[in-house]
Structures are given as C-alpha cells and as structure tokens.
Amino acid sequence: GQNIDQPTEMTATEGAIVQINCTYQTSGFNGLFWYQQHAGEAPTFLSYNVLDGLEEKGRFSSFLSRSKGYSYLLLKELQMKDSASYLCAVKAAGNKLTFGGGTRVLVKP
C-alpha cells in the first residue's frame, strides 16, 4: 500500500523560513507534487519533482531524495497569505495520485 507522512501543523513568524517534510513509502514512483490549499478553497498546484534535487520557484522550493523516500517544501520570506495547508502527493503506478494528510501552516505577525 501507500504511506505518506507529513507533520500535522507548523507555526512560523512572518518573514521567516519554514520547511515542511514529507516521507513516503509507495509501490512505484512517478513523481511527487506539492499543493497549497487555503481554508474553504480547492488545492492549487505548487511544484513537481521526479528527479533528485532542488526545484526553486520564487519564494517556494521543493526537494526530493528518491532513495530516502523524502521530500520537503521550503517557504521563504513568509507572508501572512502563506497561512494554508500544504499537501504532499505521490504519483505511484499509472496516474493514481495519493495524498498525505496535509500540513497546516500558521504564519504569525
């Protein structure tokens, strides 16, 4: 089966950096996605990793280590609007995407 773990909640201060970890055990691996979901809204796509290493997109970066079954999402220069849930999802065999439970990030002034 699939198992994807991420912390339930994190708190950080405006302007700081937060790192959200995701570990996974899946049968097959065709890529890892990160989504952002504000309360009451649909998830929106943030990043995709399929090869080991760091992908940078502005204030957000995502890292993958396939051998360790590990990824993280790094949020820099935190803003109040970054308060949201962050979802880690792994594409295993075929097109099936399995999500972790999500990490709720609270940004404080």
Place this chain on the structure above:
Amino acid sequence: DVKVTQSSRYLVKRTGEKVFLECVQDMDHENMFWYRQDPGLGLRLIYFSYDVKMKEKGDIPEGYSVSREKKERFSLILESASTNQTSMYLCASSLEVENSPLHFGNGTRLTVT
C-alpha cells in the same frame, strides 16, 4: 486557464437517497478524479477515469459509483447515501502526461442527515 466546475457547492440529502455529484472540465483533459476530504484523513481517492466509459477504483470506492459518458463530464453517484458519506467532495482533472498536475474544482460539501 483550466476550469473544473462542480455543480453544487453545498448539498443536504437524507439517508437512503440517491445522490449525483456532477463535474465538468473545459480543457479536454483525459484524466478525471473524485476525491473526498475529511479532517485528519486528507484527500482520499474514490474513483478515477482515463477515458470515456473507462473507470478505475481508487482507495475507497465502497458505496460509490461513477459515470463518464462524455470526455468533459465525470459524475459521482451515491446509490444510497449514508451519514458516513458526509464529507467534502473534490473533482479534479489532468492531462495524460506524467508531470501534469491535478486541477481541482471548488468542491461540494455534502451533508447526509
């Protein structure tokens, strides 16, 4: 911009009723998905479809069925609604490409009383 539209934002149904949740996407995506989202459990895949008239069971298909008669439309059916099916239901679509992300609709919050 991809648009995924779910027919209802809020729905209240009685136990035993047959419930239809409709989803339409306008970007000619091959893949469509139905998830439910519950606090503490995250997003769980109910059913998905690779093509018209094709369907595959996800992780929690029990109590649900789906229909995909046209490429743009994917319907989720609760044959006999039960209180444990009270949840937020999210439809999504994607291209048949490895790195294609899911595009989600705004969700339908279903309450079964």
